[in-house]
Amino acid sequence: MFDIAIIGAGMAGLICAQQLYQAGYRxxxxxxxxxVGGRVATRRIQGTPVDHGVPFLLAKGKLSQQLxxxxxxxxxxxxxxxxxxxxxxxxxxxxxPNGITAVAKYLAQGLDIWFSCRVHAIAPTPEQTxxxxxxxPDQTHNQLTASAVVMAIPAPQALxxxxxxxxxxxxxxxxxxxxxxxxxxCLSVMAGYASPQQPPLNSYSIKCSPDDNLAWIGLDSSKxxxxxxxxxxxxxxxxxxxxxxxxxxxxxxxxxxxAHAAQLLVPWLKSPDWFQVHRWRYAFPRTPAHQDCLVTTAxxxxxxxxxWCGNNLIESAMKSGFAAALNINxxxxxxxxxxxxxxxxx
Numbered sequence: 001m002f003d004i005a006i007i008g009a010g011m012a013g014l015i016c017a018q019q020l021y022q023a024g025y026r027x028x029x030x031x032x033x034x035x036v037g038g039r040v041a042t043r044r045i046q047g048t049p050v051d052h053g054v055p056f057l058l059a060k061g062k063l064s065q066q067l068x069x070x071x072x073x074x075x076x077x078x079x080x081x082x083x084x085x086x087x088x089x090x091x092x093x094x095x096x097p098n099g100i101t102a103v104a105k106y107l108a109q110g111l112d113i114w115f116s117c118r119v120h121a122i123a124p125t126p127e128q129t130x131x132x133x134x135x136x137p138d139q140t141h142n143q144l145t146a147s148a149v150v151m152a153i154p155a156p157q158a159l160x161x162x163x164x165x166x167x168x169x170x171x172x173x174x175x176x177x178x179x180x181x182x183x184x185x186c187l188s189v190m191a192g193y194a195s196p197q198q199p200p201l202n203s204y205s206i207k208c209s210p211d212d213n214l215a216w217i218g219l220d221s222s223k224x225x226x227x228x229x230x231x232x233x234x235x236x237x238x239x240x241x242x243x244x245x246x247x248x249x250x251x252x253x254x255x256x257x258x259a260h261a262a263q264l265l266v267p268w269l270k271s272p273d274w275f276q277v278h279r280w281r282y283a284f285p286r287t288p289a290h291q292d293c294l295v296t297t298a299x300x301x302x303x304x305x306x307x308w309c310g311n312n313l314i315e316s317a318m319k320s321g322f323a324a325a326l327n328i329n330x331x332x333x334x335x336x337x338x339x340x341x342x343x344x345x346x
Contacts, residue, residue, distance in 0.1 A: 001129070001144075001145050002028045002145070002146040003020075003025040003026045003146065003147050003332065004025055004026075004027045004028075004146055004147065004148045004149070004150060004328060004332075005027075005028050005029075005030060005130065005132055005144065005146035005148075005149050005150070006027060006028070006029045006030070006150040006152055007029075007030050007149065007150065007151045007152060007153055007158075007161075008029075008030075008031065008032075008038070008151065008152035008153035008306070009029050009031035009033075009035075009036040009038070009104070009108065009113055010036075010037060010038025010039070010040070010104070010152060010153070010306065010317065011037070011038065011040060011103075011104065011107070011307065011317035011318060011321065012152040012305045012306045012307065012309075012317040012318070012320045012324065013029060013031075013038075013150065013152030013153075013305075013321065014029075014036060014107040014111070014321070015107065015317070015318050015321025015322060015325070015341055016150050016152060016305065016321040016322070016324045016325045016328075017029050017111050017150075018107060018110075018111065018338075018341040019322065019325035019326075019329075019337050019338060019341050020325050020328060020329065020337075021110065021111060022337075022341065023329065023335040023337050023338065024335050025329075025333075025335070027111065027112065028112050028113075028114060028144065028146070029111055029112065029113040029114065030114050030117040030119055030132075031113055031114065031115050031116075031117065032116070032117060032118040032119075033115065033116070034115050034116055035101060035104075035115070036101065036104040036105060036107075036113065037053075037100075037101045037103070037105075038104075039053035039280060039283065039307075040053060040054045040101055040103055040104045040314075041053035041054070041100070041101055041278075042096075042099030042100055042101035042102075043190065043276070043278070044099075045190060045192065045231075045274070045276065046192070046274070048192075048221070048224065048227070048231065049098060049224070050099075050190045050220050050231055050233065051095075051096075051099060051101075051220055051223070051233065052188040052190050052276075052278050053100070053188065053278075053280065054100055054313075054314070055095070055205070055216075055218050055220070055233065056080055056093040056094055056095045056100070057077065057093070057094045057095075057103065057314060058091045058092075058094075058314075059091055059092065059094075060091065060313075061312060061315035061319070063315055063318040063319055063322075064314050064315045064318065066340070067103070067314075068094050071094075071096075071102075071103060071106060074106075076096055076102050076103065076106060077094040077095065077096055077103070078095060078096075078097060079092055079093070079094060079095075080093040080094065080095045080204060080223065082203045082204045082222070095223040096223070097223055097224060097225060116136055117135070117136060117142070118134060118135045118136075119133070119134045120134055120135050120161075121133045121161060121164070122161060122162075122165075123165065124169065124300055125145065128147075128299075128300060129147055129300070130145065130146050130147070130148070130149045130300055130302070131145055132145070132146065147300070147301070147332060148300065148301035148302065149300075149301070149302045149303075150302075150303050150304075150305065150324050150325075151302070151303070151304045151305070152304075152305050152306055152320075152321065153306060154181075154183060154281075154282035154308060155178045155179075155183075155289070155304065155306070155308055156181070156183065156282065157282070158304050159175070159178050159179065162175065162178070163175065169298070169299060170296055170298070171296065171298065174294060174296045177289060177291075177294050178304060180289070181285060181287060181288060181289055181308050182285070182286045182287040183281070183282040183283065183286055183308070184238035184283055184284045184285075185238055185242060185245060185279065185280060185281050185282070185283055186215070186235055186236055186237075186238065186241050186280045186283035186284065187240065187241045187244060187250065187253055187254070187257065187277055187278070187279055187280070188233060188234070188235055188236075188277070188278045188280065189232075189233065189234040189254045189257050189258060189276070189277050190231065190232075190233055190275060190276045190277075190278070191231065191232050191234070191254075191258060191272035191274070191275040192229065192230070192231045192272055192274045192275070193229055193230045193231070193232075193268070193272055193273055194229055194273040195229055204219045204222045205217060205218035205219065208264065211237065211260075211264075212237060212239055212240065213236060213237060213239075213256070213260045214235070214236060214237065214240075214257060214260055214261060214264070215235045215236060215237045216234070216235040217232060217233075217234050217235075217261055217264075217265070218232065218233050218234075219231075219232055220232060220233045232261075232272075234257050234258070234261055236253075236257055238284070238286075240253075240257070241279070241280075241283075244279065245279075245281065250278075250279060251277065253277060254275055254277040258270045258271075258272065258275065282308075285311065288309065288310055288311050288316070289308060289309045291309060292305075292309050292310070292319055292320050292322075292323035292324075293305040293309055293320050293323045293324045293327060294309070295327045297331060301328055301331040301332065303324040303327050304324075305320040305321055305323065305324035306320055307320070309323075322341070325337060
């Protein structure tokens with residue numbers, strides 16, 4: 001029996017979990033993937049970290065500024081220094097030499113996180129607890145109970161779990177608020193080249209707008225001091241990614257994006273030594289919620305939060321995580337929450 005079950009180990013879920021854990025609650029985090037961070041994601045390819053989600057952090061608010069300062073002080077983040085176009089990125093960009101997921105790993109310290117656990121259903125019990133059913137990779141049905149639930153996942157994913165309870169549990173306003181949140185998808189292509197090439201970019205990255213296919217191209221290997229050959233990451237536009245939302249094979253899409261990048265920049269980009277493609281179905285909130293989190297108390301405490309609560313991605317995710325913790329705490333034991341979840345660690 002847990003006090004709070006948090007579904008999702010992205011930025012919002014980790015912030016919320018740390019607040020409640022440090023206050024003294026018994027907290028468990030259920031994460032469907034094998035690592036923390038959500039889109040703050042790094043994939044290790046041939047021994048090299050490659051950031052295939054969020055490429056860098058920008059100080060776009062009080063919370064992200066504080067996080068960046070803390071992580072810079074600890075050597076986790078560094079400035080991404082180049083002759084970037086200040087009109088494109090007026091704020092300094094911060095990268096993690098060991099991979100951007102280091103940001104999430106820092107926030108995850110000390111938490112009880114269960115990986116590869118996909119929540120299948122939740123239901124209230126006569127004992128006034130939430131009964132949660134989740135699957136592990138072997139398709140085993142597992143169960144736990146908690147006094148409160150935080151769903152720190154994209155709104156459409158939360159709906160798949162909550163909609164079966166609409167008629168007998170949740171108000172129509174709560175569900176309608178979740179249904180109003182819409183996302184744009186994105187494909188990320190990671191491409192490596194065996195030998196050094198003349199960089200096609202005047203800076204470490206470029207925004208490709210206006211373009212129907214490509215949104216952004218970045219030299220990911222420029223973040224690594226020991227890089228010996230170039231690795232590029234390409235982000236598609238939502239328009240391009242829409243065509244591949246349910247495609248079982250993304251290699252063709254990756255080849256199209258690389259060929260398009262070659263047309264825009266230099267021909268050799270279309271012929272990498274290796275490449276991988278990742279689909280982000282819920283990359284960017286197109287119609288975000290206007291609250292910091294969505295809260296219901298009937299029949300038991302449940303809060304939905306994430307970067308879709310607002311329109312500022314990392315800053316919104318952090319703000320939403322704090323708001324979710326505050327709401328859950330008010331509905332439970334009203335313990336003393338820490339003033340600062342970010343700088344508590346030595």
